[in-house]
Amino acid sequence: MNSREEILGAIRRSLGRGELPADARAECAARLDRHDENLVPERARSLSPRERVELFVKMAEAVNATVARVKSAKDAPGAVADYLAGLNLPPAVVAAPDPALDDLDWSAKPLLEVRQGAVGDNDPAAAVTPCFAAVAETGTLMLLSGGTRPTRNNFLPDTHIVVLRRDQVVAAYEDGFARLRAAGPDMPRTVNFITGPSRTADIEQKIELGVHGPRRLHIVLIDDGAR
Amino acid sequence: MKVTSAAFKDNARAALGDANLQRALHNLRGGFVARRAERVANLPEWDELRDEAIAIKQHTLKRLDWYLDAWEKKVVAAGGHVHWCRNAAEANQAVLAICRTLGAKTVTKGKSMIGEEMGVNDYLEQNGITPVETDLGEYIIQIMHEPPSHIIAPAIHLLKEQIAQSFRETHGTLDPARLLADSRQLCDEARAVLRQKFLTADVGITGANFLIAETGSSIIVTNEGNGDLTQTLPKAHIVLASLEKVVPTLEDAATILRLLARSATGQEFSTYTTISTGPRRASDADGPGEYHVVLLDNGRSAMLGGEFEDMLRCIRCAACLNHCPVYEAVGGKAYGWVYPGPMGAVLTPSLVGLGSAHDLPNASTFCGKCESVCPMKIPLPKMMRHWREREFARHMTPRAARYALAAWGFAATRPALYRPLANLAARALAWLGGSRGRFRALPLAGGWTRTRDLPAPQGATFMSQWQARRGREWRA
Numbered sequence: 001m002n003s004r005e006e007i008l009g010a011i012r013r014s015l016g017r018g019e020l021p022a023d024a025r026a027e028c029a030a031r032l033d034r035h036d037e038n039l040v041p042e043r044a045r046s047l048s049p050r051e052r053v054e055l056f057v058k059m060a061e062a063v064n065a066t067v068a069r070v071k072s073a074k075d076a077p078g079a080v081a082d083y084l085a086g087l088n089l090p091p092a093v094v095a096a097p098d099p100a101l102d103d104l105d106w107s108a109k110p111l112l113e114v115r116q117g118a119v120g121d122n123d124p125a126a127a128v129t130p131c132f133a134a135v136a137e138t139g140t141l142m143l144l145s146g147g148t149r150p151t152r153n154n155f156l157p158d159t160h161i162v163v164l165r166r167d168q169v170v171a172a173y174e175d176g177f178a179r180l181r182a183a184g185p186d187m188p189r190t191v192n193f194i195t196g197p198s199r200t201a202d203i204e205q206k207i208e209l210g211v212h213g214p215r216r217l218h219i220v221l222i223d224d225g226a227r
Numbered sequence: 228m229k230v231t232s233a234a235f236k237d238n239a240r241a242a243l244g245d246a247n248l249q250r251a252l253h254n255l256r257g258g259f260v261a262r263r264a265e266r267v268a269n270l271p272e273w274d275e276l277r278d279e280a281i282a283i284k285q286h287t288l289k290r291l292d293w294y295l296d297a298w299e300k301k302v303v304a305a306g307g308h309v310h311w312c313r314n315a316a317e318a319n320q321a322v323l324a325i326c327r328t329l330g331a332k333t334v335t336k337g338k339s340m341i342g343e344e345m346g347v348n349d350y351l352e353q354n355g356i357t358p359v360e361t362d363l364g365e366y367i368i369q370i371m372h373e374p375p376s377h378i379i380a381p382a383i384h385l386l387k388e389q390i391a392q393s394f395r396e397t398h399g400t401l402d403p404a405r406l407l408a409d410s411r412q413l414c415d416e417a418r419a420v421l422r423q424k425f426l427t428a429d430v431g432i433t434g435a436n437f438l439i440a441e442t443g444s445s446i447i448v449t450n451e452g453n454g455d456l457t458q459t460l461p462k463a464h465i466v467l468a469s470l471e472k473v474v475p476t477l478e479d480a481a482t483i484l485r486l487l488a489r490s491a492t493g494q495e496f497s498t499y500t501t502i503s504t505g506p507r508r509a510s511d512a513d514g515p516g517e518y519h520v521v522l523l524d525n526g527r528s529a530m531l532g533g534e535f536e537d538m539l540r541c542i543r544c545a546a547c548l549n550h551c552p553v554y555e556a557v558g559g560k561a562y563g564w565v566y567p568g569p570m571g572a573v574l575t576p577s578l579v580g581l582g583s584a585h586d587l588p589n590a591s592t593f594c595g596k597c598e599s600v601c602p603m604k605i606p607l608p609k610m611m612r613h614w615r616e617r618e619f620a621r622h623m624t625p626r627a628a629r630y631a632l633a634a635w636g637f638a639a640t641r642p643a644l645y646r647p648l649a650n651l652a653a654r655a656l657a658w659l660g661g662s663r664g665r666f667r668a669l670p671l672a673g674g675w676t677r678t679r680d681l682p683a684p685q686g687a688t689f690m691s692q693w694q695a696r697r698g699r700e701w702r703a
Contacts, residue, residue: 202364213452
């Protein structure tokens with residue numbers, strides 16, 4: 001007998017039964033198909049869309065993310081350039097070659113060096129990525145991997161800039177999952193929930209930002225809601 | 228990892244005398260404990276969420292065989308592989324086989340308690356593969372050859388000066404005159420050193436906080452981003468997970484995730500919660516080419532259906548460690564294996580056998596704080612009592628204690644004998660205690676009186692006071 005069968009057999013022996021009866025199996029399968037929500041806290045669910053965006057910003061800032069609000073996508077490249085200049089960071093970005101960023105007109109900022117693709121191994125540029133959704137409850141961004149969205153761009157650079165549109169802000173993780181299921185039948189390889197920049201408290205419980213992932217997480221919030 | 232839990236008493240004595248350790252442990256209260264309390268107060272649904280989380284785990288554990296099978300089918304459908312392993316040896320062999328197939332020389336590792344259980348680092352090293360821990364705390368204890376002392380903050384027992392010293396010894400090619408005076412400088416140095424490891428590793432190993440039956444995914448929760456670099460950049464991602472990590476759906480994981488970070492570090496949500504499903508797709512820009520889950524039993528299937536089944540609800544948040552007066556006094560290393568504190572006192576005997584760990588369930592004041600802060604409401608004190616009963620039944624308790632308990636038990640089950648004896652003893656001890664009312668030393672009880680006085684009984688016994696009181700009430 002192989003280890004798989006031995007382990008499953010040991011589980012059944014401990015539970016004092018053989019294989020789960022057919023009706024119980026059907027019940028479990030139905031539970032997976034329904035994927036019902038459990039209790040979702042009121043904190044974000046009870047809010048209007050406008051208030052949800054405000055809660056998202058408040059929660060994200062509470063964990064050391066920064067947020068710049070712009071009226072429309074045409075203002076986003078300027079917000080990126082201003083952010084980098086304000087911190088004396090190199091005026092260089094690597095933008096994900098994703099259709100969600102197509103309406104960002106980088107030519108408006110000729111002094112900003114813009115490349116498209118994946119960030120290099122020791123790349124000094126900031127990464128600009130889209131996101132799939134943002135969860136107001138805890139100020140959490142939800143990003144998906146894909147052909148135009150390298151996951152490494154979310155983790156390798158010192159500075160991660162995320163472009164978020166107002167209508168992407170949802171109340172709870174469960175709302176993000178619902179949008180994910182609506183987008184297609186298959187899970188992406190990686191779903192990243194990101195709440196603030198990288199941090200550690202491993203040395204004497206003192207919090208330090210940017211230990212392996214980005215030192216800075218900046219969110220450019222496009223407020224017109226359109227996509 | 229080698230089990231030294233049998234030496235708990237010696238370990239604890241050494242820990243109490245270790246000034247650096249005592250300074251480091253002193254930080255616990257202000258950090259994790261205070262932040263957790265704030266977060267819990269900030270979420271009105273806290274207790275309801277706990278009850279729902281318990282129900283999810285109980286439902287799954289009672290149907291564990293079905294959910295594991297359903298989860299495996301989804302992993303395979305997404306292009307991943309599942310390796311079922313009964314024990315640490317099988318799991319280590321599975322990891323090594325994957326590494327060998329890929330010709331791997333270096334492996335980066337995210338934090339995994341299952342990896343500690345397996346002793347996978349030592350095993351890989353013995354077989355010519357270099358494992359590099361990438362969680363900052365794990366990296367520190369790896370280069371210092373220390374065992375972890377806390378399940379989420381493994382280097383909590385070390386001071387920054389000790390860490391700086393070992394960085395200087397290990398990172399020998401860096402400028403000896405550089406400053407390593409504070410945690411910022413230490414973090415930056417670790418970031419630079421480990422970045423090169425991430426970029427050159429052949430295989431990345433992470434743990435798993437959850438396995439999702441609905442999607443065949445694994446979920447890890449981290450703050451540093453090391454787990455993500457570990458699993459994204461190399462050729463293969465190996466997940467080390469134990470059986471009880473499976474939950475039915477993403478929604479079920481979301482419910483438990485709301486409890487995890489708040490209980491663990493006192494955060495609203497950990498920085499990075501990552502759901503991984505299979506290897507990179509053909510069209511993906513990056514990601515690992517292979518995805519393997521090494522699924523470990525190691526004694527857990529035997530815990531189902533018995534007195535310790537509830538322990539399988541544990542989500543490894545460490546709230547019970549952070550709030551435990553015994554843990555706070557002796558730290559995690561004294562417990563002698565992977566899991567310290569109250570959860571370790573219950574889990575360690577289940578996984579390594581009571582024979583080598585019977586002191587651990589006795590290392591408790593039974594104050595009950597662990598159970599009250601446990602997000603999964605695991606009855607830890609009750610289970611420690613179960614272990615004590617088994618210890619007594621198996622004649623592992625010291626002989627003097629056994630005889631004393633047997634004598635007391637004989638008398639206590641015979642009220643007609645016990646009451647006059649107790650009255651006599653109370654009066655005698657009160658007289659012997661004299662005007663001080665305390666004993667500084669007592670024959671046969673030196674272990675107790677060496678570090679504190681024993682108060683002498685005051686007045687009559689409880690039973691005689693109770694009878695006198697009832698007599699008064701009847702008369703009134």
